[in-house]
Amino acid sequence: xxxxxxxxxxxxxxxxxxxxxxxxxxxxxxxxxxxxxxxxxxxxxxxxxxxxxxxxxxxxxxxxxxxxxxxxxxxxxxxxxxxxxxxxxxxxxxxxxxxxxxxxxxxxxxxxxxxxxxxxxxxxxxxxxxxxxxxxxxxxxxxxxxxxxxxxxxxxxxxxxxxxxxxxxxxxxxxxxxxxxxxxxxxxxxxxxxxxxxxxxxxxxxxxxxxxxxxxxxxxxxxxxxxxxxxxxxxxxxxxxxxxxxxxxxxxxxxxxxxxxxxxxxxxxxxxxxxxxxxxxxxxxxxxxxxxxxxxxxxxxxxxxxxxxxxxxxxxxxxxxxxxxxxxxxxxxxxxxxxxxxxxxxxxxx
Numbered sequence: 029x030x031x032x033x034x035x036x037x038x039x040x041x042x043x044x045x046x047x048x049x050x051x052x053x054x055x056x057x058x059x060x061x062x063x064x065x066x067x068x069x070x071x072x073x074x075x076x077x078x079x080x081x082x083x084x085x086x087x088x089x090x091x092x093x094x095x096x097x098x099x100x101x102x103x104x105x106x107x108x109x110x111x112x113x114x115x116x117x118x119x120x121x122x123x124x125x126x127x128x129x130x131x132x133x134x135x136x137x138x139x140x141x142x143x144x145x146x147x148x149x150x151x152x153x154x155x156x157x158x159x160x161x162x163x164x165x166x167x168x169x170x171x172x173x174x175x176x177x178x179x180x181x182x183x184x185x186x187x188x189x190x191x192x193x194x195x196x197x198x199x200x201x202x203x204x205x206x207x208x209x210x211x212x213x214x215x216x217x218x219x220x221x222x223x224x225x226x227x228x229x230x231x232x233x234x235x236x237x238x239x240x241x242x243x244x245x246x247x248x249x250x251x252x253x254x255x256x257x258x259x260x261x262x263x264x265x266x267x268x269x270x271x272x273x274x275x276x277x278x279x280x281x282x283x284x285x286x287x288x289x290x291x292x293x294x295x296x297x298x299x300x301x302x303x304x305x306x307x308x309x310x311x312x313x314x315x316x317x318x319x320x321x322x323x324x325x326x327x328x329x330x331x332x333x334x335x336x337x338x339x340x341x342x343x344x345x346x347x348x349x350x351x352x353x354x355x356x357x358x359x360x361x362x363x364x365x366x367x368x369x370x371x372x373x374x375x376x377x378x
Contacts, residue, residue: 197292
């Protein structure tokens with residue numbers, strides 16, 4: 029893929045990634061569909077058929093399923109596109125903020141959009157003390173920039189403008205669309221996998237109970253089912269691999285986009301210091317209690333601690349601030365700046 033050197037090549041690269049993601053979505057769903065057919069045929073086998081016979085039967089079933097599988101996936105994507113902003117707002121409790129509700133905030137957003145010839149998105153507010161923000165929507169009519177009440181109250185105008193510019197950059201770069209597709213990929217695979225695992229668990233429990241009652245402990249019941257066990261094991265492995273692959277795609281997309289959104293905020297505001305100051309205030313105060321993981325991935329900051337930090341979708345605040353200092357000429361606020369030279373040892377009070 030073409031290397032990303034700036035904001036505009038980043039936008040082009042995101043469009044290419046979106047196409048590849050959609051293709052990956054269908055490939056993973058079709059692969060999981062075959063695994064589901066294999067698992068169901070194997071679970072229903074009562075004759076002790078060999079694995080190759082079960083696989084052949086599963087393929088016949090899968091061919092009949094494929095049109096419905098494609099239609100179901102298209103419907104899933106369509107619903108995600110149509111209801112994205114409503115679903116996000118419902119999970120976070122966001123409400124639309126009209127111009128008369130807060131002319132100051134609305135004026136900041138409108139000025140930033142005019143400077144880049146963008147249509148002004150809706151402005152929304154979440155009544156939370158957390159310091160965070162996110163952009164949502166997949167079309168121009170859906171786009172929205174959402175701020176928390178804590179962010180509005182604790183950041184000054186320059187810092188708020190920088191955060192809004194960060195979210196507008198996500199819209200300009202089509203990051204929001206990319207993340208929604210990535211979430212759909214993981215959602216489809218995760219939902220199908222959970223349904224299969226629950227069905228197999230319940231179905232095998234019932235089969236085991238009926239066999240124990242029917243055999244009366246004589247060891248009969250025909251067929252040993254070794255081929256079915258092998259087929260089910262293969263199906264489970266395929267579903268797990270597809271699920272892990274979808275998560276890997278989802279997490280791999282997130283880190284670079286945050287650096288680019290920070291850079292885009294500086295390009296819009298010409299004020300790297302404000303972006304740095306905003307990030308430092310957000311650090312440690314970003315948790316949105318009501319927001320699910322898929323929404324937190326779209327926020328300015330998505331804090332992860334302990335083992336879950338290995339799956340973090342965002343670079344650390346420290347790394348982002350360092351990038352702004354190194355590449356955008358930003359400066360640390362005086363109260364946060366590290367002292368230059370060796371730190372003197374504290375004097376003994378004695």
